[in-house]
Amino acid sequence: MACAGLGAQKYKGGLVDKTVATVGGEVILLSEIEAEVQQRRAGGVSYDKDVRCEILESMMEGKLFLMQARIDSLTVNNDMVDGNLTQRMDWFRTQLGGDEEMEKYFGKPLYKLRQEWKKVLEDQSLMEQERYQIADKIPEVTPYDVKLYMDTTAKANLPVVPQKYQLSQICIYPDREAAAVAVREKLLSLRQRIMNGEKFSTLARIYSEDPGSARRGGELGMASKSIFWPAFSDAAMALRPGSISQIVETPDGFHIIEVIEKKGDMFNARHILLKPKYTAEDREKAFHKLDSLRGEILKEEISFELAARFYSEDPATRTNGGQMADPSTGSSYFDMDQLKPADYAAIKSIKEGEISEPVESLDNEGYLQGRSGNLVYKIIKVDKIIPAHTANFESDYTQILESVKQSKQVEAIDAFLENKIKDTYIVIDPLFKECEFARESWNRRK
Numbered sequence: 001m002a003c004a005g006l007g008a009q010k011y012k013g014g015l016v017d018k019t020v021a022t023v024g025g026e027v028i029l030l031s032e033i034e035a036e037v038q039q040r041r042a043g044g045v046s047y048d049k050d051v052r053c054e055i056l057e058s059m060m061e062g063k064l065f066l067m068q069a070r071i072d073s074l075t076v077n078n079d080m081v082d083g084n085l086t087q088r089m090d091w092f093r094t095q096l097g098g099d100e101e102m103e104k105y106f107g108k109p110l111y112k113l114r115q116e117w118k119k120v121l122e123d124q125s126l127m128e129q130e131r132y133q134i135a136d137k138i139p140e141v142t143p144y145d146v147k148l149y150m151d152t153t154a155k156a157n158l159p160v161v162p163q164k165y166q167l168s169q170i171c172i173y174p175d176r177e178a179a180a181v182a183v184r185e186k187l188l189s190l191r192q193r194i195m196n197g198e199k200f201s202t203l204a205r206i207y208s209e210d211p212g213s214a215r216r217g218g219e220l221g222m223a224s225k226s227i228f229w230p231a232f233s234d235a236a237m238a239l240r241p242g243s244i245s246q247i248v249e250t251p252d253g254f255h256i257i258e259v260i261e262k263k264g265d266m267f268n269a270r271h272i273l274l275k276p277k278y279t280a281e282d283r284e285k286a287f288h289k290l291d292s293l294r295g296e297i298l299k300e301e302i303s304f305e306l307a308a309r310f311y312s313e314d315p316a317t318r319t320n321g322g323q324m325a326d327p328s329t330g331s332s333y334f335d336m337d338q339l340k341p342a343d344y345a346a347i348k349s350i351k352e353g354e355i356s357e358p359v360e361s362l363d364n365e366g367y368l369q370g371r372s373g374n375l376v377y378k379i380i381k382v383d384k385i386i387p388a389h390t391a392n393f394e395s396d397y398t399q400i401l402e403s404v405k406q407s408k409q410v411e412a413i414d415a416f417l418e419n420k421i422k423d424t425y426i427v428i429d430p431l432f433k434e435c436e437f438a439r440e441s442w443n444r445r446k
Contacts, residue, residue: 020429091224099264146401160388172289283377309321427445
């Protein structure tokens with residue numbers, strides 16, 4: 001609460017910088033806290049009046065890890081720092097609209113921001129390594145530790161394992177090649193209309209399937225090339241302002257691009273995005289084939305596993321007899337919220353061993369890049385259902401082992417911080433005397 005009035009203060013001809021905390025041989029400046037507030041504001045992060053107290057507490061804890069990292073002779077991961085620095089610079093340049101706007105917002109030249117942020121990221125590299133090292137030093141968690149946890153924890157406090165499904169699928173894709181040809185023909189027609197004098201922005205508003213930019217006439221805004229798919233960036237950077245690209249294919253679909261402006265490795269462009277469309281005939285054909293396969297499996301003319309190996313068009317599951325796996329973890333068991341909505345809707349009312357009716361869904365292509373996937377038609381077999389239950393030693397050992405391990409790691413880090421706060425010379429400026437820090441030990445040092 002005492003810090004709430006700082007929000008309107010500026011350092012140019014205004015608030016004088018000062019040390020607001022000393023932790024051992026490390027100091028924290030008021031300007032560092034204000035810089036973090038400013039970065040959060042640029043990212044659209046909302047915050048309350050106590051945000052500066054939270055930032056100061058986080059920075060003080062960081063200094064304790066940093067001091068120990070230096071004692072332990074840890075070294076900076078320069079590759080990680082350089083990658084994170086480039087990512088941060090590109091993100092802010094994109095958010096704020098370019099280099100000049102970024103310099104204006106932060107009130108500093110780019111080289112100065114780069115220097116300051118590199119130092120922050122170097123320190124973070126050491127802090128994270130030290131935190132990991134402390135967590136990694138806990139004794140190995142044994143079956144005895146897990147059993148002790150189970151025996152000494154009230155049943156009401158044990159974790160509840162949600163219902164899990166083990167599933168197999170047979171997939172058929174629509175005719176993607178024909179759909180891609182149709183999209184290309186439409187984009188070529190739109191490109192020709194632009195070349196004949198129609199406005200790119202008008203056609204983008206009418207036809208583009210990128211809702212975010214379509215209402216702005218396809219305009220994306222000044223942004224770093226690194227935030228786009230490489231094929232899109234390469235095509236845009238090769239264009240002269242005002243010229244129109246040939247058709248560009250990315251995982252999002254097919255584009256034509258008009259570059260408005262380029263500055264270094266940043267550009268502002270318009271685009272029209274079209275995605276392949278599939279017909280009712282595609283769906284009917286796939287559903288008919290899947291219905292026939294389902295009928296043969298139910299009559300035991302062929303097993304689901306063998307049918308998947310012969311007829312499924314999904315390479316990731318076909319070789320496993322159709323068995324599905326989470327692409328991020330590799331687990332063959334799914335919680336309800338890990339399933340695609342269409343998949344869950346298809347299997348939620350059927351029993352173990354049963355097979356769903358044909359369903360229209362999405363595959364996992366592009367999942368790890370944050371994309372939803374491609375259209376696919378499928379039938380799904382429920383191989384196994386594990387009902388929701390309170391975790392037990394016999395069936396949920398691995399999950400409980402991980403919980404116990406994480407708990408011990410948190411305890412180790414807490415113990416490290418408590419001991420360091422007790423043994424370290426710490427001074428907190430009266431400017432922050434009314435902060436209620438989350439860790440009581442800091443409150444006693446004010």
